[in-house]
Amino acid sequence: MRRPTFDLDVLRTFVTGVEFNSFAKAADRLGRSTSAVSAQLKKLEEQIGTPVLTKSGRGLVLTPVGESLLSHARRLLELNDGIFQTLHESQTAGTIRLGLQEDFGEHLLSQILRRFVQAYPMVTLEVRIARNAELLALVESAGLDLALTWDTGQTSPYATRLGETQMHWIGARDTLALTPLADSPLPLIMFDAPCVLRSTATQALDAAQVPWRIALTSPSVAGIWAAVAAGLGLTLRTRIGLPSHLTVISGLPPVPSLGYVLHSSEEDPTPAVKQLAELIKTSLQEQTYGFAVAQ
Incomplete structure (x- = not known):
């Protein structure tokens, strides 16, 4: 009928x-x-x-x-x-400026871009990979339309906390279980200060009375992964973007979760910016769900 x-x-x-x-x-x-x-x-x-x-x-x-x-x-x-x-x-041409902390940039960017281009093929994306402080400054000066950062306590007028993910001690897969001795400080591979993960690592070790030393600092996540893979020490990060040749190391002091925040430069962004924000949110939800299933 x-x-x-x-x-x-x-x-x-x-x-x-x-x-x-x-x-x-x-x-x-x-x-x-x-x-x-x-x-x-x-x-x-x-x-x-x-x-x-x-x-x-x-x-x-x-x-x-x-x-x-x-x-x-x-x-x-x-x-x-x-x-x-x-x-x-x-079908309207334009440019969206997106800022990402490097952990997100390496792992989430490709799938976000693919989905966004399908919906807005005429819009150009300018992507900036940087650390939290720089991204927040650019959002506040309208140098970026959106920025995805770690939740360090700093905020912006139009910020939305999207969720959180667990921090982990990360080492090479062939690393033996590290139980630092009193005269053998745990070697750490970190960003330069200030860095929320660096501060969390050193505070957790100090609270557990575990001796530590900064063995190497790197300005990039890729540099941190390379140094850890070379066996120069451990780092503290999340599973986001974790290379397959590295793994979570147990037996070290517990550490909390780390939140992530999406910052917008405008209270009422364009539909294209809203769509990009929704894609970022969805990708992170898929990512954290995958971690939960794997654990």
Whole structure:
């Protein structure tokens, strides 16, 4: 059985007439004659099989069926108009400036870019990989539209905490279980200070009275991974972007989770920026769910 289909133009006439409380005004607004509007309303009632309007004094009021139809018609028109708006905006050229902390940049960027380009093929993305302090400064100066950072306690006017992930002690897969001796400080491989992971590592070791030393500092996560793989020491990071040749090391002081925050330079960003923000959120949810399943 073939189901009947509403004519959106007819529904738009119906909704406009009700909102203006005058179908003559609706006809003028929609660029139609009053006779054309009357024909559309007659067609609508014939399709439904019952009146949607009834006379009340000199005017017309909605019947119970008309009230129900009005609610559904508004939703259909909003959906229709939203689809066209999204399709139009996806073809609009522009540039979005995205900032990422390096852990996120290496692992999440490729899948985020692939999904975003499918929705907004005409929009150019400028990506900046940097540390938290630089990214926050760029967001505040409107040098970036979005920035994904670790939650270090610093914030921005339009920041959203998306979630958190566990920090871990990381070493090479062939590293023996390290139980530091009193005269043999644990070698650490870290970013230069200030760094939230560096501070967390040293505070946890101090609290457990485990001696430590900074064996190497690197300005990049790739440099940290290389030094750890070479057996120069351990580092403290999350599983995000963890290379397969490195692993979580047990037997060291427990450490907390680390939150991640998405910062926007505007309270009401463009639809393309909102879509990019949603893709970032979804990718991180998929990532943390994968970690939970693997553990």
